[in-house]
Each structure stands twice: as C-alpha cells, then as structure tokens.
Amino acid sequence: MYMAKVVGSVVATQKDDSLIGRKLMIVQPIDSDRKPIRTEEVAADTVGAGVGELVLLVRGAGARKTQREGVRNKDVVDSAIVGIIDRFDK
Amino acid sequence: MYMAKVVGSVVATQKDDSLIGRKLMIVQPIDSDRKPIRTEEVAADTVGAGVGELVLLVRGAGARKTQREGVRNKDVVDSAIVGIIDRFDK
Amino acid sequence: MYMAKVVGSVVATQKDDSLIGRKLMIVQPIDSDRKPIRTEEVAADTVGAGVGELVLLVRGAGARKTQREGVRNKDVVDSAIVGIIDRFDK
Amino acid sequence: MYMAKVVGSVVATQKDDSLIGRKLMIVQPIDSDRKPIRTEEVAADTVGAGVGELVLLVRGAGARKTQREGVRNKDVVDSAIVGIIDRFDK
Amino acid sequence: MYMAKVVGSVVATQKDDSLIGRKLMIVQPIDSDRKPIRTEEVAADTVGAGVGELVLLVRGAGARKTQREGVRNKDVVDSAIVGIIDRFDK
Numbered sequence: 001m002y003m004a005k006v007v008g009s010v011v012a013t014q015k016d017d018s019l020i021g022r023k024l025m026i027v028q029p030i031d032s033d034r035k036p037i038r039t040e041e042v043a044a045d046t047v048g049a050g051v052g053e054l055v056l057l058v059r060g061a062g063a064r065k066t067q068r069e070g071v072r073n074k075d076v077v078d079s080a081i082v083g084i085i086d087r088f089d090k
Numbered sequence: 091m092y093m094a095k096v097v098g099s100v101v102a103t104q105k106d107d108s109l110i111g112r113k114l115m116i117v118q119p120i121d122s123d124r125k126p127i128r129t130e131e132v133a134a135d136t137v138g139a140g141v142g143e144l145v146l147l148v149r150g151a152g153a154r155k156t157q158r159e160g161v162r163n164k165d166v167v168d169s170a171i172v173g174i175i176d177r178f179d180k
Numbered sequence: 181m182y183m184a185k186v187v188g189s190v191v192a193t194q195k196d197d198s199l200i201g202r203k204l205m206i207v208q209p210i211d212s213d214r215k216p217i218r219t220e221e222v223a224a225d226t227v228g229a230g231v232g233e234l235v236l237l238v239r240g241a242g243a244r245k246t247q248r249e250g251v252r253n254k255d256v257v258d259s260a261i262v263g264i265i266d267r268f269d270k
Numbered sequence: 271m272y273m274a275k276v277v278g279s280v281v282a283t284q285k286d287d288s289l290i291g292r293k294l295m296i297v298q299p300i301d302s303d304r305k306p307i308r309t310e311e312v313a314a315d316t317v318g319a320g321v322g323e324l325v326l327l328v329r330g331a332g333a334r335k336t337q338r339e340g341v342r343n344k345d346v347v348d349s350a351i352v353g354i355i356d357r358f359d360k
Numbered sequence: 361m362y363m364a365k366v367v368g369s370v371v372a373t374q375k376d377d378s379l380i381g382r383k384l385m386i387v388q389p390i391d392s393d394r395k396p397i398r399t400e401e402v403a404a405d406t407v408g409a410g411v412g413e414l415v416l417l418v419r420g421a422g423a424r425k426t427q428r429e430g431v432r433n434k435d436v437v438d439s440a441i442v443g444i445i446d447r448f449d450k
Contacts, residue, residue: 001204001221001222001223001224001257001258001259002221002222003190003206003220003222029219031219031220032187032188032190032206032220037219037220038219046196047194047195047196048194056190056192056195056199056204056222058256058258059258060240060241060258061240061241061258062243062244062255062256062257062258063256063258065198065253065254065255065256066196066256069253080256082195082196082199082256083194083195083196083199083204084192084193084194084195085190085191085192086191086192086193087190087191088188088189088190088191088206089188089189089190089191090187090188090206090231
C-alpha cells in the first residue's frame, strides 16, 4: 500500500463502462514526512476522499476487491483509495 | 491508473493471436501538468483514442477485463487505454 | 520479496472494511547493508512486527494469502509483512 | 506492453520444468526512437524472434496466456515476447 | 524474468507458515554484462542455487507456480529463483 495526497480529479466522458459513476482522483504519492515521492497516478475513490486529504492507496487486483463479486469481474480499475489517513505514528 | 498521451502506434504482423485486430498505441505517461513522466509503453486501445489525445491507462489483469470472459482467458494484453481525458480538475 | 525496516504506523479511521483491525505499518525498504532503498510503503503486519525491526515484505496477491480463503476474497491489502529478519548471512 | 530489442539469450540447464524447451531471450526495453530505457530483462519467446529484432513484451499473467490452460497452470514465466515490430507510426 | 546474482541469505524465525523450510536468498539483479542494476531483493530458491551463482528470477504469481496446487493457494512468496544461468549468448 502507498501513502498519497489527493491533488485533483480526472474527467473522462468516453471510458470503459466499469468506470461510469466512479470518482477518478489524481493522487501524488508521499512519504511519512509528507514529501512527494515517485510520480502522480489516478485512483478510484472508495471511501469519500476529497482534494487535499492524505490517503491510503492499493494497486492491482486488491483495488478491485472493494467491489461486489459480479461487478469486480468486469472492473478495469487497478488503483483505489481505500483509506483516509488521520495521522502517522513514528 | 495512469494519465498518458497517445504519441503513435506499433505495427506488428507476426504476433500472438489475441493481438490480431487490436490497435496497439504508443503512449507517453504524463502528470496532470501534462509533463512527460517515466518512459513510453504500448497499450491496447479500447475506447477509440487517437494520436495526440490524453488518455487513462490501466495495467495488469484490469487491462483484460475489457474483453468478454472466454476471449479474456487467452488475451496476452497487460496494458489498455480505458478512457479519453476531457480535463483535469485541480 | 523485499527487506525493510518498520519506521512507524498509519492511523486511518475511514477505510475499507477489510482493513479494520489490521496493523498498517510504515516500512522503509533496505538492502542487506541496511541502507535505505527506493521509497516508503505501507504494509499490513501479519507476524507481530514492531517499530525498528527488520522485516520481510511481499507484494500483490501473495500479501492476501496470509488470510483465510473467504476473507481473502474481499481483502484489499497489496503488501504484507510476512517475516521478522534475525540476520543476513553474506 | 513494452517495446524492446532482443540482444541475446540465456542458457540455463538447471531450471524449472516449465522452462524446458523455451527460448529465453535477453531483451533491452526501448522507446519509439529506439533509445534504450530502463534495464535488461529476460523474456520467453513465443513468436520466433531473433537477436537484433524489435519486439513487443508483456509481463505478469498475460505472459502465461500464450500457453494452453493445463500447461499455463504450472508455468513460471512472467515475461514473454508476443510480437515482432514491423514499424512505429508517429 | 530477471537475471541476478545470489549474494547471501536471510534468516527469519518468526515468519508465515508458507515460508518454513524455504531457502530465502538475497539476490542482486544484474544485466548481461554482469553489472548490478536496480536494488537487492529476496527470492525463494527452487533449484538449489548457491551464493555467487547467476540465476533467473520470476516475480508475482509465477513465483508460486513452482509449488503444488494446494500449497500454492497459501503461499505468500512473490519472487523465486527458477534457473541457474550457465552462460549469456550475445
């Protein structure tokens, strides 16, 4: 899993059916000192995250496990926001 | 998921059967300031994207979920264009 | 698999159901000279690892294999701590 | 998918059964200007590619989809050559 | 697949059951000029590789295909040594 900051969203009218109605957020991976690392990605929000919030990302098949079995089988998503970070304990 | 710009296409006559009839586009990953990041890849188009358009990419098994169940089981594709970006909201 | 050092933990109240009750540790990948490599990640602890310990990480579907079959099917985790390193033999 | 140039092959007598009889090619990923990018990998050839040819690579489960169902279930391959590139259209 | 040199092993008493009895080797990825590339990883040995040997690595689900079906379903391994390299032909 990865820590990231939500920096915006992507609007795409022409897209795969499985993306219809999904909030596609632009996320900037960060470390626990909140410094940006690697490069921006897009993740499907599943917990109501907003711009500016620090979030937890998963990639790959895990990103589709948030959906019901049937829907999951046609879901193209490969990155999802699965938590909103309250704080880092270090 | 990743943001990218379509910069061309690849022509390959000798290829896996599952690639026959598929548009194989050269894509340059970008960030939301449209700056190039990482390196070029090839993605199977599934939404009618053209050269110069900004698109949404998925990688891994998600890239095969755009196909019907039977076809998917023999599909070698590991990267697909699944949306055409209208705009970034930041 | 990857070697890493546990540097802290993440607290997130709003999260996917499958993350409830899981210890989400901030990990810094290292090499066998204990030097930091790449960038921080978050991994679900499955062996009782504490801050400062050197651990073994797995990514992808392997990270979900620590769970029972039913639970695994709804588990979003894509990175898990699966061992506490005693020593490196070189 | 990735563009690459075949630069040689690997000979390994002691190996997993599923690799017996497979051509294991050393490939250097390239961009569409034929410049080398990232680092060398090894891919199982499935289309008769030779040294010096430009090829299309897939990674992960897609690399095993070139095999029949039964064989695929014991196949350790995670990278395969699935096309020989004729040209780049840009 | 990746080329690598075995540089040591990891000892971990507290670990996932599926790692018990497995040789966990520290591997340094290399290119075909034997130069180190990227960073060290840990891979489960499946072909009797020793320190100093050049080996072939696979990552992801392919690394679990070396195990019998039942065992594989609980196997957390995401990287395995599946061949000992005799030579590079270039």
